[in-house]
Amino acid sequence: MLKFTDEHEWLKVEAGVATVGITEHAAGQLGDLVFVELPETGSTFAKGDTAATVESVKAASDVYCPLDGEIVEVNQAIVDDPSLVNSDPQGAAWFFKLKLADPNAADALLDEAAYKELVA
Amino acid sequence: MEDISHLKHTPLRALHLSLGARMVPFAGYEMPVQYPDGVMKEHLHTRNAAGLFDVSHMGQVIVRPKSGKIEDAALALEKLVPVDVLGLGEGRQRYAIFTNAEGGILDDLMIANRGDHLFLVVNAACKDADFEHLQKGLSDTCEVTMLEDRALIALQGPRAEAVLGELWADVSAMRFMDVAEADLHDVTCIISRSGYTGEDGFEISIPTASAADVTQRLLEHPDVKPIGLGARDSLRLEAGLCLYGNDIDTTTTPVEGAIEWAMQKARRAGGAREGGFPGAERILGQFADGATRRRVGLKPEGRAPVRGGANLFADTEGKTLVGKVTSGGFGPTVDGPVAMGYVDTTHTDNGTTVYAEVRGKYLPVAVAALPFVKQTYKR
Numbered sequence: 001m002l003k004f005t006d007e008h009e010w011l012k013v014e015a016g017v018a019t020v021g022i023t024e025h026a027a028g029q030l031g032d033l034v035f036v037e038l039p040e041t042g043s044t045f046a047k048g049d050t051a052a053t054v055e056s057v058k059a060a061s062d063v064y065c066p067l068d069g070e071i072v073e074v075n076q077a078i079v080d081d082p083s084l085v086n087s088d089p090q091g092a093a094w095f096f097k098l099k100l101a102d103p104n105a106a107d108a109l110l111d112e113a114a115y116k117e118l119v120a
Numbered sequence: 121m122e123d124i125s126h127l128k129h130t131p132l133r134a135l136h137l138s139l140g141a142r143m144v145p146f147a148g149y150e151m152p153v154q155y156p157d158g159v160m161k162e163h164l165h166t167r168n169a170a171g172l173f174d175v176s177h178m179g180q181v182i183v184r185p186k187s188g189k190i191e192d193a194a195l196a197l198e199k200l201v202p203v204d205v206l207g208l209g210e211g212r213q214r215y216a217i218f219t220n221a222e223g224g225i226l227d228d229l230m231i232a233n234r235g236d237h238l239f240l241v242v243n244a245a246c247k248d249a250d251f252e253h254l255q256k257g258l259s260d261t262c263e264v265t266m267l268e269d270r271a272l273i274a275l276q277g278p279r280a281e282a283v284l285g286e287l288w289a290d291v292s293a294m295r296f297m298d299v300a301e302a303d304l305h306d307v308t309c310i311i312s313r314s315g316y317t318g319e320d321g322f323e324i325s326i327p328t329a330s331a332a333d334v335t336q337r338l339l340e341h342p343d344v345k346p347i348g349l350g351a352r353d354s355l356r357l358e359a360g361l362c363l364y365g366n367d368i369d370t371t372t373t374p375v376e377g378a379i380e381w382a383m384q385k386a387r388r389a390g391g392a393r394e395g396g397f398p399g400a401e402r403i404l405g406q407f408a409d410g411a412t413r414r415r416v417g418l419k420p421e422g423r424a425p426v427r428g429g430a431n432l433f434a435d436t437e438g439k440t441l442v443g444k445v446t447s448g449g450f451g452p453t454v455d456g457p458v459a460m461g462y463v464d465t466t467h468t469d470n471g472t473t474v475y476a477e478v479r480g481k482y483l484p485v486a487v488a489a490l491p492f493v494k495q496t497y498k499r
Binding site: 031032034035037053055056057058059060 | 479
């Protein structure tokens with residue numbers, strides 16, 4: 001199940017674990033990324049908390065946790081090479097995997113059609 | 121989206137839009153922050169070939185002596201700037217600052233001697249205040265005119281000289297900070313060999329009616345690409361150049377700001393025209409006794425950019441505050457984070473480690489010599 005937030009994150013939910021990244025639209029708006037800071041595995045976040053930070057040449061931006069949950073894995077590849085977020089934001093450049101506090105909570109998020117309408 | 125309909129436009133706005141620029145508000149103008157290539161590529165293109173910048177938002181001011189003698193204008197202007205204007209030869213330009221009575225900096229600017237008048241370029245955000253300041257200070261002896269009918273562009277980078285030469289004007293004889301009139305595409309422009317990137321390059325004042333045409337023809341050259349404000353900022357930061365309002369302002373003196381080089385001997389203690397500018401007592405006092413803080417280069421040791429506003433500490437616990445970052449970001453040519461800021465004079469030696477507070481952490485930052493990238497001015 002692929003879901004989106006109005007903060008421009010995408011979530012791919014499988015068996016109660018959401019793989020989270022930022023959308024192509026967000027990556028385009030941010031421009032060339034030069035630094036990514038990811039949360040620690042095992043940390044817990046509430047929906048809307050700042051879970052990661054991305055920095056372009058010009059500015060730093062927060063990446064919010066899309067739902068309540070616990071970080072079970074992070075993607076070191078985007079820390080080593082932040083430009084991956086620009087080249088493949090909705091694929092190889094996922095940010096973290098979030099074990100959802102409520103496995104059904106993702107249902108209420110935007111589907112792909114609704115998100116596309118939001119950024120159109 | 122932010123409403124930008126109230127903003128002023130430069131004569132090149134339509135050209136920016138046709139090039140796919142992302143426009144943002146800056147100093148009351150709608151300006152291109154980047155083009156589709158993005159900040160990183162624009163920055164590197166400027167260092168490797170030639171970048172073209174629209175800086176028409178800046179103020180272009182003429183100071184014309186009523187007596188007809190340029191010396192009178194120079195001496196009048198020296199009452200507002202701690203700079204040797206009298207000694208500036210015809211066809212030469214010099215960096216300057218307006219100071220206030222406390223020795224703070226009201227704006228930084230360029231002054232060119234154009235033979236029968238002085239030609240000033242001031243910052244967009246300050247230009248109305250600067251104009252008033254000039255009128256108030258100089259109107260007895262000079263006519264002060266803000267030019268509203270000219271655009272200003274900059275062509276910067278190692279290919280700039282060749283591009284101008286190929287297209288129209290042989291500028292190879294010009295040295296850094298020379299100013300001359302030249303015809304570009306049959307339009308008489310004022311060209312100075314200067315800029316804000318650390319690269320060799322030119323700043324070109326063009327009559328508004330011809331600005332888009334001249335600019336478009338420059339952009340047709342394969343070595344030239346348009347560059348937005350984003351890369352302009354990363355280029356000047358790597359070059360160690362101050363951004364007025366960030367790195368110098370009314371609360372910083374020229375000594376604290378480490379721009380003593382802008383004050384020639386004639387205006388310092390013992391000089392032919394010592395003092396005689398606003399804040400002279402404080403500024404010359406700092407020349408003699410030093411200041412308690414100083415602007416320095418800052419090189420973060422990790423990959424995380426350290427931005428303007430970050431506090432600097434002597435320790436990793438945030439106990440002893442020793443300074444503040446005034447500009448910081450990522451330097452594409454350095455391929456790492458770069459910054460500048462003020463530190464207490466006890467911490468100004470190159471290699472001194474201080475700690476910048478970033479998102480609750482204290483990141484090690486080394487005090488470093490400026491510029492971060494070697495300047496390639498043609499002296």
